[in-house]
Amino acid sequence: MVDLVYGMGITDIVRDFPAHFSMLTKYLSIKLFKSKPFIYGSADIINICNLHCSHCYWWKTRRNEKDELSVEDWRKLIKNTFKKHHVYVVTLVGGEPLMRQEVVETFCEEMPRRICVVTNGTYPLPRFKNLYFYWVSLDGTEQIHDSIRGKGAYAKTKKNILDYIAGPSRNGKPAWKDIWITMTINSMNYKTIEGLIEEWKGTINKIGFQFHTPFDDNDPLWLPFGENRSKVVDKIIELRKRYPDFIMNTEKQLQLMKGTWGGTKTTPIDCPSWAILSLDHKGKTKHPCCIGSSDSNALKPICEKCGVGCYSILVAQGLKN
Template sequence: MVDIIYGRGFTDLAREMPFYISIFKKIIAYRLFKSKQPMYGSVDVNNICNLHCTHCYWWLNRKEGEDLTAEDWRKIIKEKINKNHLFVVTLVGGEPTMRPDVIQTFCEEMPRRVCVVTNATFPLKRFDNLYFYWVSMDGTEKIHDMIRGKGSYAKTKQNILDYIAGPDRQGKAAWRDIWITMTINSQNYMTVEDLTEEWRGKVNKIGFQFHTPFAKGDPLFMPFGEKRSEVVDKIIALKKKYPDFVINSPKQISLMKGNWGGIGTTPVDCPSWAIMSFDHMGRIKMPCCIGSADPKAQKPLCEECGLGCYSILVAQGIVGN
C-alpha cells in the first residue's frame, strides 16, 4: 500500500473522504465566517502512569482514584467525538498502553483514526485499526534516562524493535506504525541530531516540539534567544536533509523561536478551539490539551508554548482562540 498523506494510502483516503470533506467545510467556515468548530481530538484515557518524567505536565493536576470503563468511553465517542466529526483523535494519559481495553474501543469506533502517545516501556500491542504509535523519546539514552528514569530508554528501544520485527499490519510493514516525538528542553536540546540519526531508517517519522512550562522560571524551559533559535535551525536543516522522515515544516518549527500562542495563560493566536480535549473522566480541558477541566488547576503558559499540535495549525493559517 502506497503512503500518500502522513502514512495514509489510496484505500484510506477513499474510505475517509467524508471526514476530509467535513474538515474542508470547517476550514472554509472558519476562513469565511470565523466559525470555530473542533477538527481533532485529544483524550486522556487513564489516570495512571508507570513513569514520573521530570518535564511532564500531567502530574501537576492529577487526582487519585478516578477512571472510566471502556464502555464509558464508547458512549463518549458516540455522543461527543463522532457527533463533532473529529477526524483523528490522539490518546494520551497517564500511560494509555496500561488501558488496552480503552485503546481497542477507540480503534473499533474510529478505525484508522486513532494515534497513541506512549512511553513504550510496555510491549506494544498490534491493534488492527490503529493509525500509529507516537513514541516519546527525550534524546539519546543517557539524557532520556536522566529525564524518564534509569533503564527506560533500553525498554522503549527494545519494545520498538520487537514491534517492527513483527508481521505487516493492514498491508504495511510494521515500522510504519512507529513515529517518534521528542519534547525539547534545557536538558536534551543537544541530542536532536543524534536522535534523528539513530532512528532514521528504523521507524517512519520523527517530530519535535518544545517544553511548555506552567510557571515562570521553569528550569526545563528553553528561553527564547540565540541557543533556542540555533536548535530550530538545526531541525529545519534536518527537514531539508530528510524531508520524508522529519515531519516539522520550516514554517511551523520557526514559530518556536518566539511567542506565537498567547499572553500569560490566555491563548490569543493559538487555535485551541480546533482540538477538543478530554480529561480522564471525559470532561473538556481548558485552555488546551495540556490544561485541565478544573478551573482552579495550574495552567500552561501560552506565551511560552512549545506544542506542535497547535503550532502546525497556526502555520497553516488557522489561528485565534
C-alpha cells in the first residue's frame, strides 16, 4: 500500500471519504468565502505528567487541579465539539495521555482513524484498534534527550517503540507505520538533528520538526532568528531532499521557521489559530492556540517567535488569519 497523504493509502482515503470530503469543502469555504471553520482538534486529556521536561510549554500554563473529566464527560464533549464541527483529526496531548488510556480508547471509538496521540513514550504503547498514529517525542540523540527529559528517558522510549514495532500488524499495516517522531528544536539539541534522523530512518514511519516557542523573551532554549537558525533550517531541507518519504515537513513550512511568521508579541496575526479547536483537561477552550491556556491570566506564547508545526504548516498551505 502506497502512502499518499500523511501515512494514508488509497484504501484509507476511499474508506474515510466523508471525512476527506468535509476537509475539502472547508478549505474551499476558507479560500472562496473567507470562512474560519475548525479543521483540526487538540485535547489535553490529562492534567498530570510523569516527566518534567525543561522545554515543555504545558508546565508554563498548567493549573494545579486534581479533578479531571470522566470518560463519559469526554464522550459527550467529543460529540458536542469535535464531531459537531466535523473536525478532521484530533491530537491527544496532556500531560502524558497514556496515563489515561481509557480516554484515548473513547476518542478512538468515537472518531475511528482520526486520533493521534502525542506521548513521551516512556510507557508501553498500547495497540489501540482505531488509532491513526502515535507522535512520539524525541528531543535529539540519547544524551541530549535525557538532559531535557531526565536520565534514562531515551532508553525507555526507544525500547517501547521497538517493542511496539516488533508486534503484529494493525488494520492490515505493519506496526512501524504507526510510529511518527516529533522533535522540538531548541538551543540545546539542534546539533543532533541529523544523528536522530540517521538512527531512526528505516525503523519508523516519519519524523517531523518544529521549533521551541518561548513564553518569555529571555528563554535560553529559544534558538534566535539569524544565521545559525537559518543554517539549521537549510540543513533540514537538505536532509529532506535526501529522505523525502521520511521527513514530513514541507520546504515552504521550514522556510517560514527562519523568521517571524505567526504574529506580533502574543497576538496571532497571520497564524490561523482559529483552525484548531483546542480544549484543556476541563474541556475549556485554550487561547490563543493549542499551547496556550483557557485561563486568561496565564502566560501566553510569544507569537512573533513561534515555531509550532501544526500552525506553520497551515500558513505554508496558504491559510492565514
